[in-house]
Amino acid sequence: MSGVFSMGMTDLYSPILLDHNANPDYRYTIDSPTHTHDGINPTCGDELTIQVRLGDDGKIAEAAFTGHGCAVSQASADMMADAVIGLSPEDARKLCQLFERMVRGEVRDESVLDELGDAASLKDISHMPSRVKCAELAWRTLDEMLADDADQSAKATTTE
Numbered sequence: 797m798s799g800v801f802s803m804g805m806t807d808l809y810s811p812i813l814l815d816h817n818a819n820p821d822y823r824y825t826i827d828s829p830t831h832t833h834d835g836i837n838p839t840c841g842d843e844l845t846i847q848v849r850l851g852d853d854g855k856i857a858e859a860a861f862t863g864h865g866c867a868v869s870q871a872s873a874d875m876m877a878d879a880v881i882g883l884s885p886e887d888a889r890k891l892c893q894l895f896e897r898m899v900r901g902e903v904r905d906e907s908v909l910d911e912l913g914d915a916a917s918l919k920d921i922s923h924m925p926s927r928v929k930c931a932e933l934a935w936r937t938l939d940e941m942l943a944d945d946a947d948q949s950a951k952a953t954t955t956e
Contacts (some may be wrong), residue, residue, distance in 0.1 A: 812917040817867040822877030835937030842869040873934035875915040885942045892939035
């Protein structure tokens with residue numbers, strides 16, 4: 797068998813995913829976040845709050861999440877936080893968009909996916925459409941938060 801039907805549950809729950817779910821490094825509340833945004837997956841009830849703190853250089857100095865959900869959403873949130881620390885908001889948004897294209901099966905090139913770090917291990921989730929929304933919840937939430945911030949900054953610049 798190949799394609800959609802060849803991916804089993806053991807393929808989805810890789811050691812990387814299981815480790816990020818069982819031992820998340822970024823599951824906590826940031827003391828003084830500069831940005832906070834809530835995300836929900838209404839189809840399964842996963843809920844996350846994503847927080848980031850931008851440093852003086854404008855880059856993401858700290859990223860964390862809280863909330864509840866399945867192993868996929870929790871592990872993906874931990875992977876996302878790890879991947880975006882040290883990036884500018886613009887670069888973090890590009891990474892979020894790359895992740896979303898990957899889990900939808902639109903990007904498969906390993907050299908491109910290396911930018912995602914451990915999150916690249918979720919590339920085969922595209923074969924399980926019901927799990928894609930779980931995997932992308934944190935990434936979509938961060939992208940929305942940073943897009944809203946960019947929109948607010950642009951409005952402030954044009955009104956000054």
